[in-house]
Amino acid sequence: MRDVLLIRASPHDGGVSDGVSKLVAKALEKQRCSVTVMALRQHTITPCNGCGGCARPPHTCVFSKKDEAQGLLDQIAGAGLVVFCSPIYFYALPAQSKALVDRAQSFFQRQPSREMERLPSVCVLNAARTAGAELFRGTLLTLTYFFQALGRELIAEKTLRGLETRDDLQKRREILPEIDVFFANVLKTLHESQ
Secondary structure (H helix, E strand, O other), X not given: OEEEEEEEOOOOOOOHHHHHHHHHHHHHHHOOEEEEEEEHHHOOOOOOOOOOHHHOOOOOOXXXXXXXXXXXXXXXXXXXXXXXXXXXXXXXXXXXXXXXXXXXXXXXXXXXXXXXXXXXXXXXXXXXXXXXXXXXXXXXXXXXXXXXXXXXXXXXXXXXXXXXXXXXXXXXXXXXXXXXXXXXXXXXXXXXXX
């Protein structure tokens, strides 16, 4: 059995992204994974103010004792497999998710080696838009380097378009089988690489 940390990055409780993350959890459970959910909206995350405090040893954020970001980042860094589920707002992550990403700067500052073995991470991104060649590009770059700062690697992504409401999600019955196949393949690849 593989332990999975499923991050719900949407600020909207019960929205489309929550629906997608529930489908992801079902797919993972079908693959005999143990899923722990981290809903970012339930946590206090102070945005980085660019003060540079984390650039100096011991590379600790000045806000680390004032909010929950450090504990969340530690949990993400140490998880066996991370799955990051997020909506796309204006071609980017929602504000609270981006605040957490920016707070990972302290991890980037203290990394002894960029050539270490990295733990696997996956993202599932959904957007209301149906078009836009670069719709997910910025977020994929952001998550790639976020995970890298935490000693992780973004190994796969699943992107979903045209999901503006929960009704859209319910009407698109092909999404659950797509997610099932996606995670079956991800987990098979991880198993074969061990």
